[in-house]
Amino acid sequence: MNRLLDSIKLLALAGGFHFFSSCSYEPEEPAFGFYPSRNFPPVEYSSPRNPITREGFELGRDLFYENGLSLDSSINCSSCHAQTHAFADHNVPLSAGVGGKLGKRNSPALINLAWMPQFMADGGIVHLDVMPLAPITDTLEMALPMQMAIDRLKCDSEYRSKFEKAFGTDTITSQRIFFAMSQFMLLMVSDDSRFDKYLEGEALLSDSERRGYSLFNTHCANCHTEPLFTDYSYERNGIDSEFDDLGRGRITLDPADDGKFKVPTLRNVELTYPYMHDGRFFTLEEVLDHYSDEVEPNMSHRLPQPLNLTSAEKEDIIQFLKTLTDYSFISDPKLAEPRR
Numbered sequence: 007m008n009r010l011l012d013s014i015k016l017l018a019l020a021g022g023f024h025f026f027s028s029c030s031y032e033p034e035e036p037a038f039g040f041y042p043s044r045n046f047p048p049v050e051y052s053s054p055r056n057p058i059t060r061e062g063f064e065l066g067r068d069l070f071y072e073n074g075l076s077l078d079s080s081i082n083c084s085s086c087h088a089q090t091h092a093f094a095d096h097n098v099p100l101s102a103g104v105g106g107k108l109g110k111r112n113s114p115a116l117i118n119l120a121w122m123p124q125f126m127a128d129g130g131i132v133h134l135d136v137m138p139l140a141p142i143t144d145t146l147e148m149a150l151p152m153q154m155a156i157d158r159l160k161c162d163s164e165y166r167s168k169f170e171k172a173f174g175t176d177t178i179t180s181q182r183i184f185f186a187m188s189q190f191m192l193l194m195v196s197d198d199s200r201f202d203k204y205l206e207g208e209a210l211l212s213d214s215e216r217r218g219y220s221l222f223n224t225h226c227a228n229c230h231t232e233p234l235f236t237d238y239s240y241e242r243n244g245i246d247s248e249f250d251d252l253g254r255g256r257i258t259l260d261p262a263d264d265g266k267f268k269v270p271t272l273r274n275v276e277l278t279y280p281y282m283h284d285g286r287f288f289t290l291e292e293v294l295d296h297y298s299d300e301v302e303p304n305m306s307h308r309l310p311q312p313l314n315l316t317s318a319e320k321e322d323i324i325q326f327l328k329t330l331t332d333y334s335f336i337s338d339p340k341l342a343e344p345r346r
């Protein structure tokens with residue numbers, strides 16, 4: 007309740023105007039829109055021409071789950087970004103696109119994208135509103151030219167009417183497709199894990215989890231910083247000394263950035279295996295063994311070394327990481343595939 011009221015005060019994007027008629031009660035049905043979590047910083051996403059509305063969000067959801075946006079109508083965004091896995095792929099290191107072609111990187115979880123300044127493991131995409139262009143058109147993913155995507159949607163009278171409801175006219179453009187998808191993805195907010203409840207005094211952590219939290223703060227929070235569990239910087243975390251994938255260096259063309267990847271959030275990390283940009287580690291145990299005992303010498307100076315964690319300490323950190331699982335996020339009907 008308090009959390010909701012706080013959120014109302016912080017309401018950042020349009021859609022919730024009837025809240026302002028009174029702030030002393032909880033309306034029966036929460037207005038539609040975006041409610042920044044109490045503990046999170048201001049959102050990074052900014053697109054004045056794309057306020058979130060119920061109609062836009064629902065259209066975005068339909069499009070996210072739309073097989074017709076892939077060349078042979080076989081896959082959609084959720085094929086690689088599944089809600090049950092916090093919108094990461096189903097336990098595979100590399101995802102299969104149209105025709106079973108494998109991509110080059112592990113499909114990341116989609117979590118709290120409203121706060122993410124740059125997209126992809128190398129930060130090569132700088133705005134959420136253009137993000138869907140890459141997967142829709144990439145021949146290793148959905149392989150559908152944008153014009154074909156638009157033509158297909160235009161042939162569908164239901165979609166024409168949904169675009170009209172969302173944007174005022176039934177014109178279908180790439181930008182409107184992307185705007186609607188942004189509206190859907192912006193509401194993929196995960197802030198309701200047991201850890202969040204612990205911070206608000208509504209849940210307890212076990213002794214092991216609390217020890218893990220303290221070890222995490224010493225060794226990991228540098229980069230995986232609360233409350234988003236990432237600072238969105240690009241770092242080398244010591245997994246390689248030679249780089250098949252140049253990561254950030256591919257974008258900046260600065261050799262000093264070779265092998266750096268965006269620090270991923272650790273929210274829901276229990277569900278998003280396998281780990282790292284190429285999905286090389288299947289378990290959190292392997293990840294902890296890596297950080298403790300196997301880092302390559304040219305890692306970031308922000309990675310405290312040597313860790314030499316005991317197996318009990320590794321286990322405590324893992325227990326803590328599991329408190330970041332947000333069951334209401336992965337079962338939120340609002341984010342699920344709509345029934346047609």
Ligand code: HEC
Nearest residue numbers: 082083086101102103111112113114125126127138141147
């Ligand atoms: C075939 C699998 C596949 C499909 C289908 C797919 N994605 Fe992705 N997605 C990926 C991979 C792999 C990456 C990471 C690419 C990279 O880092 O270079 C990614 C990255 C992203 C990101 C950036 C996340 C981050 O942490 O930077 C967003 C947002 C996203 N996808 C949204 C979508 C949307 C929207 C669709 C549907 C239009 C879609 N994806 C379809 C595999 C897929």
Ligand code: HEC
Nearest residue numbers: 225226229241243267268269270281282283297306308309
């Ligand atoms: C110097 C910054 C830094 C520090 C400190 C750090 N990490 Fe990371 N972490 C990263 C980067 C960068 C990646 C992504 C690497 C990649 O994509 O290949 C990552 C990835 C991960 C992943 C995989 C997440 C995913 O979705 O694939 C886990 C789990 C993880 N770190 C846990 C930890 C733990 C636990 C600690 C403390 C023992 C820690 N990290 C310390 C930078 C750091």
